[in-house]
Amino acid sequence: MNNKVKVEFWGVRGSVPSPGPETIKYGGNTSCVSISYKDKILICDAGTGIRDLGSSLVQDPNKEIYILLSHSHWDHIQGFPFFKPIYQPDRPVYMFPSLLKKNIVLSSLVEQMDGAHFPVTPDQVPSNFNFITHNPLAFLSKNGFDIELVFLNHPGSALGYKIKVNDITICYFTDNEIEPPYKKTIEFDQLVEKCNTADVLIHDAQYTKEDMPLKHGWGHSLIHQVTELGHEAKVKNIVYFHHDPERSDEQLDKLLDIEANWLKSKNSLSNPIFAQERLILEF
Ligand SMILES: [Zn+2]
Ligand SMILES: [Zn+2]
Structure with missing residues (x-):
């Protein structure tokens, strides 16, 4: 078994999918990142990249499979009904709705499968949806992912x-x-403190x-504000994410050069x- 922590990007676009000849290099799918370790995979967001x-x-x-959501905007949930593992009989898929709001039991991932916005309803799906509403962070920690x-x-x-897995x-x-x-909910200095010396931001x-x-x-955020945050916090890798759907590959290449310089x-x-x-990214 591979004992490395693997961070993989499946969708890096914000707001709306943006496929086409201008976005081939960076991709047009919306937010989805996976973090694998041993026999577990933690998925951050379920945009079309999922x-x-x-x-x-x-x-x-x-x-x-564990799925975390940053929030329920379309570009973070829309790919879920097309996520093949949910059509595999008895496949366990864990979701954590109470992280987003107190007193909700059903994730917005599943709520969009209401027959009006998507034809297949949750009762027609053969996998096991598991909604962890009681002490979700303890559940994730027990499974190797310490999360703040x-x-x-x-x-x-x-x-x-803030996810810690195998150090x-x-x-x-x-x-x-x-x-x-x-x-503001969070100030710049607090963000610096949260991601201080992280391996990946x-x-x-x-x-x-x-x-x-x-x-x-x-x-x-502005691209350069992210550079300032990562630099100030001495993070090892600053990963710029949620690119604007209007931004072409050529423009992104130029913007990267400016920040790198x-x-x-x-x-x-x-x-x-x-x-x-x-x-x-592997560690
Ligand atoms: Zn978004
Ligand atoms: Zn949003």
């Missing part, structure tokens, strides 16, 4: 996850506006200065990576 992940998991029926919740700045709120720390902070015009980097002021308050000029310890589909 479809490809599901196809790869079908061959591996013994792997236990981090409440982010986002309209309607979003949850970040590797991965911060999944997407749909976070580092400097919003509305009242995966952070929403949807906008550039040119997108402002129109999109100020829409719940996403800035980090170099500061003698930074942080390595900048623009997330792309099928990128794998």
Whole structure:
């Protein structure tokens, strides 16, 4: 068995899928990242990228699947009905609805399968949906994933996850506006403290200065703010995530160069990576 921690990117786009000739390199699927360790896989978000992940998991029926959601916006849930393991008889799939809101028992992943928005309803699905509402963090810890919740700045709120697995720390902070015009849930300094010296910081980097002021308050960060956060926190790998659907491969390549040069000029310890589909980081 492979004893490495494997972080894999299946969907790196924000807001809406954006396939086409302009987005071949980075990919057009919406948010989905997996973290595998031994016989377990933790999935962060179920945007359309989860479809490809599901196809790869079908061959591996013994792997236990845990799905965390940052929040229930479309680009984080829409791929779930197309996730093949849920059509495998008796396959255990664990979800954690109470992490998002108190007193909810059914995940929005499953609620969208209501017959109106998707034709197959949950009672027609042969896998076992397990909703862990009692002490979900203890359940995940018992299974090898120590998780701290981090409440982010986002309209309607979003949850970040600081995940520790086999001594590797991965911060999944997407749909976070580092400097919003509305009242902050978390300050910059607190974000620095949360991801301090993390091995991987995966952070929403949807906008550039040119997108402002129109999109100020829409719940996403400027690319350069993510660079400043990662550098300040001395994270080893800054992974820029949740790219704008309008951003072409060529534009993303240029933006990466700008951030890499800035980090170099500061003698930074942080390595900048623009997330792309099928990128794998192994530790
Ligand atoms: Zn989003
Ligand atoms: Zn959102």
